[in-house]
Amino acid sequence: MAVEMTMPILVVDDYKTMVRIIRNLLTQIGFENVDEASDGTEAFEKMKKQKYGLVISDWNMEPMTGYELLQRVRADETTKSVPFIMVTAESKTENVIAAKKAGVNNYIVKPFNAGTLKAKMAAVIGDF
């Protein structure tokens, strides 16, 4: 099934510049319907109100981290199937294992480029 390019994507990061970078990369790839949240709490509230086709989240945020957001998303019946990509500078093996066990769909280590983002998105939601 072809990926719907108008599907809403939620970008979660406490650094506005990183949100802006990801938004620009998504726009270049062809995804224009991008929403933003600055931490896990705000992201989860938005996810409860709207169904997103993909969540791209940072790990290290306050008060709710991306890891906690992932756990909460997977534990909630209405959000548990939303594809989730972690984009983070947390690059220890324990982080990747923890994210995998929590149900992450893919994991991108910062700094990253447009090619990596596109490849990981395609691996999660299908080719576009």
Next chain:
Amino acid sequence: MPAPEVAARVRESLANLKAKDLKDGQVMEVLALAQQLTDTMQLFFGSLDKSIHQEFVYIADYIARTRTEISKLRPNDIKEQRIPTAGAELEAVVTDTERATETIMLEAETLLGTRPDDVAAYKAQVDEAMMRIIEACSFQDLSGQRVSKVVESLRHVEKRVSRFAATMGVHDAEADEDEIAEADRKKKLHLNGPAIGGPEVKQDMVDEMIASDLDQNAIDALFD
């Protein structure tokens, strides 16, 4: 009254009693015993006085040495100059970086949103944008200098604190409850922060881990 003086008085009283030529043998025995006790006490309190005096001399020396070492630490210089200056330099680095990033992002976004219908005009616009991006990158020189000053201040503080700790024989106390709670939270949430010198696990390794079943054998295999 000092112990030796008390002992002298007791001894004098005993001598006076003995001089009265008492006939009662039991009283004389008691007096002899009291004499022995007084002599013993004089020795004891004498040594105690000397020991306490030595302790106080040691404590006074220690306090004097501590004051000297604290003054060498120059805490007021650290508190009023070094730390505030380092903080201001780091804030300036953040501000300069944000300003440069904003400029670069804006130029890039403007170009991405421009239709190159008129090639010559588009070329001129790109050239101007590139020049503004190059100019914006000049923040790196200033930031480098600012960060160097901060590093120098940190080394200065580290040197003085290390010297103080070594001289005074200071050992680290247990972390307080808030620090322990914060450390536990970071451990539980795997908040390690960026690794020095680039990612600890490269993207291709991450890809392998994500693709694996992640049973213990698979995890072990990643470290072979």
